Amino acid sequence: MAVHPSLATVADLATLLGRTFTPAQEAQAQALLDQASSVVRAYVRQDISRATTTDTFTMRRADPVLHRCAGAVTLPQRPIVEIDTVLINNVATADWWQDGNDLLLRSWTWDQPPAAHRPPQVTVTYTHGWDPVPADIQAIVMQAANRVIVNPSGIRSETVGGESVTYLIPAVGEYLGVLLSRTEQKVLDRYRRTAGTVNLRSR
Structure with missing residues (x-):
């Protein structure tokens, strides 16, 4: 901790x-x-205070028409200063963009059943907080x-x-x-x- x-x-x-x-x-x-x-x-x-954190989140499905992406996660710490790295299931990707506190992932092939019951895990290293x-x-x-x-x-x-x-x-x-x-x-x-x-x- x-x-x-x-x-x-x-x-x-x-x-x-x-x-x-x-x-x-x-x-x-x-x-x-x-x-x-x-x-x-x-x-x-x-x-609150400025820090860099690495967190892992479960990707949620996003509206492909509204958001034009495959999935998203919401980064809890605010304000976001910089997103350093993004990994999906431990594979680095640069195919993402930021919308406020949401990290939108442009493309990802979601698994079919039974693997579909295990949503992708997104690991994000980002800098946040005030200084x-x-x-x-x-x-x-x-x-x-x-x-x-x-x-x-x-x-x-x-x-x-x-x-x-x-x-x-x-x-x-x-x-x-x-x-x-x-x-x-x-x-x-x-x-x-x-x-x-x-x-x-x-x-």
Whole structure:
């Protein structure tokens, strides 16, 4: 499994907060940024940061009249920067073109029964993601990490010695920790992948 970098750095967070971290605080901040980055990636179902991936997909039949091709696969990671190589059943081909996130394969002889029950496997190596990471995604990652730094106990309010203290937790009263608020999810929805081809194998 690929290890992805944090979507924001400790230096970014320190600048946002206007403070200098001690070594121990830097380690905590890095751990929280890593967690927040994982939460954001899980929500949008995207790697987000620039990377090159090799994935294998099952080819689906395409409308030969509408698409003028034999088959297609949908590449799940966005945005697609470059498609490097395409193999069909481990045979390299250059007979394809890109239409958005779809890879359209111009010609391929589909097997007749019983082999037809084993659709062609398409292995694609492609580069995808943003460099740099979009500013709104960075901001959300830092906000999610900072919530835990500011309020590690997740307390909204408490009374100590007759004095009431209220913490910055959303009005709905949910403890977010390194999670996302509904407002943050709405911001991230523009990046979210809601459907796509199932990835069979990554390497």
